[in-house]
Amino acid sequence: MERTLYERLGGMDAITAVVEKFRDRVAGDDRINLKFERTDLARLRKMLIDQVCEATGGPCRYNGRSMKEAHAGMGVTRGEFDALVDDLVQTLHQFKVPSREQSELLAILGPLKSEIVEVNSTEVGTALPDIFRPAPALTV
Ligand code: HEM
Helix, strand or coil, rough: CCHHHHHCCCHHHHHHHHHHHHHHHCCCCCCHHHHCCCHHHHHHHHHHHHHHHHCCCCCCCCCCCCCHHHCCCCCCCCHHHHHHHHHHHHHHHCCCCCHHHHHHHHHHHHHHHHHHECCCCCCCCCCCCCCCCCCCCCCC
16 A cells, blocks of 8 residues: 555654744745744644644644634735745755655645635735734643
8 A cells, every 4th residue: 555645754753843944944034924923833833733744644633723714814915825835845855855745745735725815916025914813822
């Protein structure tokens, strides 16, 4: 039987490492970092790991908000979505993830675009609207 994408990516340790490097890259990217101004980053880290783990066939369960709900009112542009995908691709290159696994992961995440993008524009670096209410912080 063909191994799952989760296994081929290297399992939990590899996914955790990719998510952490990706988060650092996003934090330094002025095209999108304003959007994360009021976000609980510990929660985001956990949610991204669970989402990628589950979506690639791993043993996790994502229990965060739907993509529509999580990004509603954030005013994400098409250009900002593409910038985030660009940061992800750079991170996957950095970890030398083979092109087949890269394509499979992007094929899972790409279709979420329509649930996340609210503004059909190539503009980047747009502010987080005041009305946006972030998800509650994780309680341990
Ligand atoms: C395929 C692309 C994307 C995926 C898979 C994704 C995934 C996620 C997930 C799983 C969460 C956590 C939801 C929760 O806490 O319940 C989240 C939150 C968030 N995402 Fe995304 N996202 C994507 C694109 C973007 C883009 C393009 C931006 C902005 C440029 C963005 C900004 C944010 C922010 C700021 C939060 C935190 C919201 C809060 O504080 O409540 N995301 N995203």
